[in-house]
Amino acid sequence: xxxxxxxxxxxxxxxxxxxxxxxxxxxxxGSLYTQAAIQTNDHDFPSSATGSVIPxxxxxLKRNTGYITLGTSHDTSEFACDSLFQWWVNEGIIHYPKxxxxxxxxxxxxxxxxxxxxxxxxxxxxxxxxxxxxxIAHYPPYTSKYNPIxxxxxxxxxxxxxxxxxxxxxxxxxxxxxxxxxxxxxxIVHILDKIYETGRKYxxxxxxxxxxxxxxxxxxxxxxxxxxx
Numbered sequence: 001x002x003x004x005x006x007x008x009x010x011x012x013x014x015x016x017x018x019x020x021x022x023x024x025x026x027x028x029x030g031s032l033y034t035q036a037a038i039q040t041n042d043h044d045f046p047s048s049a050t051g052s053v054i055p056x057x058x059x060x061l062k063r064n065t066g067y068i069t070l071g072t073s074h075d076t077s078e079f080a081c082d083s084l085f086q087w088w089v090n091e092g093i094i095h096y097p098k099x100x101x102x103x104x105x106x107x108x109x110x111x112x113x114x115x116x117x118x119x120x121x122x123x124x125x126x127x128x129x130x131x132x133x134x135x136i137a138h139y140p141p142y143t144s145k146y147n148p149i150x151x152x153x154x155x156x157x158x159x160x161x162x163x164x165x166x167x168x169x170x171x172x173x174x175x176x177x178x179x180x181x182x183x184x185x186x187x188i189v190h191i192l193d194k195i196y197e198t199g200r201k202y203x204x205x206x207x208x209x210x211x212x213x214x215x216x217x218x219x220x221x222x223x224x225x226x227x228x229x
Contacts, residue, residue: 076197081122153185
């Protein structure tokens with residue numbers, strides 16, 4: 001599927017969420033050069049934090065570029081789909097103006113869980129808003145290590161941020177924006193300061209009327225959201 005999309009000039013995007021980070025003067029692994037010692041707390045108790053940041057990432061396989069949305073609320077399916085929307089309007093449509101479909105490679109759990117209909121409902125809304133077919137390919141359990149973003153983008157993000165205190169969202173934004181490699185990897189960061197509701201339920205009739213098209217091969221992990229008029 002990846003090769004078919006690339007040959008057709010359609011984007012192939014790897015998607016995942018990095019670990020949630022607390023904001024505050026907390027110790028973080030790594031070393032860096034400073035002019036004076038930095039005093040930090042050795043325990044990151046949530047009660048001592050000034051907030052939190054959730055980095056939701058996209059990696060463009062063809063262009064070797066990364067895109068991070070920094071959420072300040074909760075890692076929900078709505079947040080994942082809003083992040084996808086932001087990537088498309090800020091990056092995707094610029095570099096793939098003739099794209100007919102978008103292939104997203106992602107894990108099977110978390111905010112984009114293959115088991116949750118709320119993700120499929122939010123994904124369908126996103127496809128409708130973009131007017132673009134979105135094809136999802138979940139990695140089955142215990143195989144998420146093969147998701148390209150895990151070894152081609154996130155390790156470099158970790159390296160760019162090691163040892164630095166995350167005292168604010170703006171600091172995290174600045175650090176991640178510097179993520180790059182000698183082979184041309186570049187990174188764009190966007191802060192999404194929106195409050196997301198947890199525990200949302202999909203519409204009562206969504207399962208009966210949903211336009212999601214499941215593949216005949218491994219339909220549990222492969223399906224398409226086709227935009228509706």
